Amino acid sequence: MSGDPIVTVTIPTYNRAHLLRESLESVLAQTVKRLEVIVSDNASTDATADVVASFRDPRVSYTRLERNLGHLANLSRCLGLGTAPLVAIFQDDDLMLPYNIERKLEVLQADEGIVFVHSAFSFIDDEGRLLNEKASWWDAQTSIESPEQFVRGTLEWGLRVDLSSPLMRRRFVQGERFEEEEGLAADHGFYLRLGRKGKVAYLDEPLTVSRRHAGSLSVKQEAHLLEGGYYAPSFPYSAGCRAVNERFLNRYRSEFADVKELRQIAKRWARQDLASVVRANTGDEPTLRVTARCIKRAARVDPMVLINRKLILVLAWTLIGRRGRRLSRRVLSIP
Numbered sequence: 076m077s078g079d080p081i082v083t084v085t086i087p088t089y090n091r092a093h094l095l096r097e098s099l100e101s102v103l104a105q106t107v108k109r110l111e112v113i114v115s116d117n118a119s120t121d122a123t124a125d126v127v128a129s130f131r132d133p134r135v136s137y138t139r140l141e142r143n144l145g146h147l148a149n150l151s152r153c154l155g156l157g158t159a160p161l162v163a164i165f166q167d168d169d170l171m172l173p174y175n176i177e178r179k180l181e182v183l184q185a186d187e188g189i190v191f192v193h194s195a196f197s198f199i200d201d202e203g204r205l206l207n208e209k210a211s212w213w214d215a216q217t218s219i220e221s222p223e224q225f226v227r228g229t230l231e232w233g234l235r236v237d238l239s240s241p242l243m244r245r246r247f248v249q250g251e252r253f254e255e256e257e258g259l260a261a262d263h264g265f266y267l268r269l270g271r272k273g274k275v276a277y278l279d280e281p282l283t284v285s286r287r288h289a290g291s292l293s294v295k296q297e298a299h300l301l302e303g304g305y306y307a308p309s310f311p312y313s314a315g316c317r318a319v320n321e322r323f324l325n326r327y328r329s330e331f332a333d334v335k336e337l338r339q340i341a342k343r344w345a346r347q348d349l350a351s352v353v354r355a356n357t358g359d360e361p362t363l364r365v366t367a368r369c370i371k372r373a374a375r376v377d378p379m380v381l382i383n384r385k386l387i388l389v390l391a392w393t394l395i396g397r398r399g400r401r402l403s404r405r406v407l408s409i410p
Contacts, residue, residue: 080111080134082176082242083157087149088167089117092126094286101170101284103132106177110134113156118143147261151252162245169239170199170284179242182276189219190247190269192276193240196283209281211235217279223331225270230320230341233348234263239283247272257322260315267323271330308352314376317345342377349373350385357389366393 084102088095095114102112114127116139127137138156140149153164161183165171175194182192198206220228229235247269253261320341328334353369366389373380380386 078109080157080159081109081161082107082111082180083159083162083245084110084112084165084176085153085156085162086112086114086165086167087117087146087153088114088119088123089143089146089149090119090121090123091167092119092122094168095123096126096129098165098167098169099127099130099135101172102165103130103134104173105171105175106173107180110176111136111157111159113138113153115149115153115156116140117146117149145255147253147255150261154248154251160245161242162248163242164238166239166285168286170286171239172282172284175282176242178278178280178282182278183242183244186219186274186276188274189244189276190273191241191243192278193236193242194278194282195280196237196240196285197281199284199286201286203286206287210285211279217277219274219276220270221274222271225275226267226331227337227340229263229267229270230324230337231344233316233344234266236262236266237283237285238262239285241266243269257319258315259312260319263316264319264323267319271327308348308355310352310356310372310376313345313348313352316348317341317376320345346377346380346383347385349376349380350383350389353380353386354389357393361389361393363393366390 086095086098086102099112099114102110112132112135114123114135114137116123116127116137118140124137124139127135140152144152150164154162161180163176179192179194183189195209195211197208198210200206251265251268253265255261257264321338324331324334324338324341331337350373353366353373356369357366370381370386370390373386
């Protein structure tokens with residue numbers, strides 16, 4: 076490697092020595108070689124330091140906190156590490172495909188007004204088995220959105236950015252943090268605030284690999300439920316996103332001419348998301364008791380969810396009972 080690094084990759088970690096090695100290997104295998112890779116260890120008690128030390132690559136450095144500050148504080152710390160003009164935060168259980176940074180770097184170099192670029196991704200389980208070759212929370216082809224389009228899309232469809240995916244311009248992340256007041260939905264708030272600063276680019280090809288497993292923080296903190304290797308929304312995360320949206324619109328209302336309309340959009344999405352949470356929490360063979368309990372919990376958050384079409388379908392699916400569902404599947408399977 077010649078010249079100063081053009082990309083800083085920071086890896087926040089805590090007691091993930093068994094997964095960190097593979098994650099680091101994927102970063103160092105990038106076709107772009109002018110990298111600095113910084114592991115920010117949140118006071119691990121396992122062999123994390125030994126794993127990092129085993130890499131004889133001058134691009135890799137290690138910094139350890141004396142006490143665990145919590146995941147969000149470590150994420151915020153990672154935003155300020157390194158010196159390169161571009162920065163990526165990469166989860167210690169995820170993987171990069173070899174052309175990940177190269178493809179995103181091309182986009183950023185072509186347009187100085189882009190704040191960050193992210194992409195589709197693949198899913199694997201805790202054993203590394205492929206679950207989905209191409210996944211995305213973005214209903215579009217490769218595109219560039221204006222700040223207004225990105226904010227509106229996030230309020231309308233929810234967060235569409237995987238944490239390990241973005242390559243960001245350092246000058247835009249300076250002064251930003253993952254706000255602990257936003258709890259489980261801090262990533263939602265962070266990308267909303269970042270996306271309002273300039274254009275956001277999306278590449279419709281899988282360039283990172285996201286690992287879905289029971290040991291993930293998302294599952295442990297009950298931000299998501301793990302269903303067959305996939306994450307489903309939870310009540311706490313849904314409520315957190317609703318609060319983040321309200322907070323964002325209150326804080327930056329002067330920046331948007333259509334703030335009243337944006338509030339209505341955010342409310343409609345929150346209602347739809349609540350219905351999705353009910354569906355996820357009732358399972359494939361819902362009982363009336365479980366469904367009623369979930370609907371009651373959702374109605375406490377927003378009574379208008381009771382007229383949501385998805386929620387009505389969940390209730391209908393419960394009411395026809397197991398025998399009726401079996402018959403429906405049999406009928407629907409007839410060619």
